[in-house]
Amino acid sequence: MSTTVPPTEAVILEEQGEASVRSSPALKYALTKIGGALISLAMVILLGFFAFKILPGDPVAKAAREHPMSPEQIAQLRAQLGLDKPLWQQFGDYLVNVFTLNFGESYVYKQSVASLIGDYFWNTILLTGTSAVIAITLGLWLGQKAGWRPGSRFDRMTTGTSLVLWSVPTFWLALLLLMVFGGTLHWFPTGGMVSPNPPDDTLGKILDVISHMVLPVITMVAVVYAQYVMVMRASVMEEKSADYLITARAKGLKDDDLRTRHAVPNALLPTVTLVFLHIGGLIAGAVTVETVFSWPGLGKLTYQAIQGPDLPLLQGTFVVFSAIIIFTNLVADFVYRRLDPRVRRG
Amino acid sequence: MSGSTATLARSPRSMAWARRGRALAAFWREFSHSRAGMVGLVFLGVIILLALLAPVIAPAWMLDVTKLLDSPRFAPPSLEHPLGTDDQGRELWVRMIWGARVSLLVGFAATAVSMIIGTVVGIAAGHFTGWTGGLLMRIIDFFLVLPSLILAIVLSIVLSRGVWTIVIAIGLTSWAGTARVVRAQTLSVESRDYIERSRVLGAGHWHIIVKHLLPAVLPLVLANTTLTVGSAIIAESTLSFLGLGDATLQSWGSILKNSMDVSAATAGYWWYVLVPGVAIVLVVLAFTLVGRAVETIVNPTLRSR
Numbered sequence: 001m002s003t004t005v006p007p008t009e010a011v012i013l014e015e016q017g018e019a020s021v022r023s024s025p026a027l028k029y030a031l032t033k034i035g036g037a038l039i040s041l042a043m044v045i046l047l048g049f050f051a052f053k054i055l056p057g058d059p060v061a062k063a064a065r066e067h068p069m070s071p072e073q074i075a076q077l078r079a080q081l082g083l084d085k086p087l088w089q090q091f092g093d094y095l096v097n098v099f100t101l102n103f104g105e106s107y108v109y110k111q112s113v114a115s116l117i118g119d120y121f122w123n124t125i126l127l128t129g130t131s132a133v134i135a136i137t138l139g140l141w142l143g144q145k146a147g148w149r150p151g152s153r154f155d156r157m158t159t160g161t162s163l164v165l166w167s168v169p170t171f172w173l174a175l176l177l178l179m180v181f182g183g184t185l186h187w188f189p190t191g192g193m194v195s196p197n198p199p200d201d202t203l204g205k206i207l208d209v210i211s212h213m214v215l216p217v218i219t220m221v222a223v224v225y226a227q228y229v230m231v232m233r234a235s236v237m238e239e240k241s242a243d244y245l246i247t248a249r250a251k252g253l254k255d256d257d258l259r260t261r262h263a264v265p266n267a268l269l270p271t272v273t274l275v276f277l278h279i280g281g282l283i284a285g286a287v288t289v290e291t292v293f294s295w296p297g298l299g300k301l302t303y304q305a306i307q308g309p310d311l312p313l314l315q316g317t318f319v320v321f322s323a324i325i326i327f328t329n330l331v332a333d334f335v336y337r338r339l340d341p342r343v344r345r346g
Numbered sequence: 347m348s349g350s351t352a353t354l355a356r357s358p359r360s361m362a363w364a365r366r367g368r369a370l371a372a373f374w375r376e377f378s379h380s381r382a383g384m385v386g387l388v389f390l391g392v393i394i395l396l397a398l399l400a401p402v403i404a405p406a407w408m409l410d411v412t413k414l415l416d417s418p419r420f421a422p423p424s425l426e427h428p429l430g431t432d433d434q435g436r437e438l439w440v441r442m443i444w445g446a447r448v449s450l451l452v453g454f455a456a457t458a459v460s461m462i463i464g465t466v467v468g469i470a471a472g473h474f475t476g477w478t479g480g481l482l483m484r485i486i487d488f489f490l491v492l493p494s495l496i497l498a499i500v501l502s503i504v505l506s507r508g509v510w511t512i513v514i515a516i517g518l519t520s521w522a523g524t525a526r527v528v529r530a531q532t533l534s535v536e537s538r539d540y541i542e543r544s545r546v547l548g549a550g551h552w553h554i555i556v557k558h559l560l561p562a563v564l565p566l567v568l569a570n571t572t573l574t575v576g577s578a579i580i581a582e583s584t585l586s587f588l589g590l591g592d593a594t595l596q597s598w599g600s601i602l603k604n605s606m607d608v609s610a611a612t613a614g615y616w617w618y619v620l621v622p623g624v625a626i627v628l629v630v631l632a633f634t635l636v637g638r639a640v641e642t643i644v645n646p647t648l649r650s651r
Binding site: 056292 | 484488490494495496497499500503504505576580583584587589602605606613614616619620622623626627628630635
């Protein structure tokens, strides 16, 4: 399967990227990156098998210890769960299930895990996507302002705030906002995604969802943007001492032009990879934020799976979360290539 | 002191120790000039002292619910109850001091696991070229990208409940950042002439790694350690909050979990939510300040800025 998919995707990407030149470095780059992503995905799947099928031990033996069962019942249950087969065959069954997105049935919801994830997937994308866009924009903007004048009052304030917010556990900030703005001030709803009696018109519905999103988004942005500030600040500081900026300054360019037209575009390059690397932190934040604000997303599902414990559901969210992150990192690699001509030339 | 022993006996070993002693003294001189780093260090010292003295300051019976039957529940902070009481009439300050023991212990132990894995994998990935190094690099990148909280959740749910499971779960999922820094440093040291010389003289992998690479990467590992303890404490509180901790033990995370269970945030018991959270923020901030101060000293590229 892995031998047929990459080339087609690579060709599409290459045609979008460089319409005229059908150069082999581009193809090679795409193939390496897609190949790397597929290896990562394979490792996630392998890790999933190890974590969910081998580490927990024999679930039937565990059940038999809690409720006395006859040997026939035990044998029947083992056959039902496929545990009587040798390990390699179990692994084969597992692979087939993963590729057909068949993660089994959730114990808690009594529903197939795949359909549950399908229902909740876009809610999480809406929440984390909005938070990511705001956090990245805010973080990069503050970071380049602070890094341009290190040691200034603006820099000290920005860095200080970032360090404090970086030290805050996400779920606690969520509880705090819930307490102040939801509980005491009643400015925003305390949980869920829509009101019990949502408005009838489309605009009203959208505004209703937005008002439910405000607190969770603020929480996630506050906890994540600090990393972007620090990365961008360091990057701009490094660009500042580059020779080309001294030349540009000597030509008499205005300070603002120097920053926005010369320093920032170059400082953005090393930041792109790191920005996407931190998406994992955002996903982790989704678990606790969705739990505190009962946002109907994959994070909430993960929490429910922990309370069960509901291993099939947990396995499903684990694979999907990991796949989202591997995919965004693949996107990052291609964005990076578009932005940096040096990488494009290979 | 170490300087005088070196002049008495000039064996290579004692000279090396004298050099290390001088380097340590120089390091301390520089560190003591960093105001933020010193504030963090003093604060951490106080907290660690309080945690160690917990049985003296707050005898264990103060946590025993059966002995607190006529103590008020949900009493707001006052002179009598400095930080207020919880849903079972326990003094919050007593729980906080006992909780510090578990939170700090988990933080340090998980960091130790993480640092050992990170250093070993990082040095190996930088030292061994070709197939082995490439594979290790792939594994580092994989763990760097993977959502560590989700993986820690998975580990703590499939393994048996307990503090050590939490330690292992956090340690196994947080080493990749360190490994990357260590690998980069190893690569830069590997290209120096003295390694080449050592290799020509017949030094094996073990000798080069232990005598040359390890001392060169340890300062960076130290800086990373202080930064990692902070995030390990946050990770512990998050896992406890999600109900994956040991329910019989006090930790700052489990106190917050209890507060969530009685809906303290929406019911108006603000101290129950505020106190443990502020403690976590301050301790993590202190570790971050110390870590950044150490990093500025040991990482030459950050110096003179």
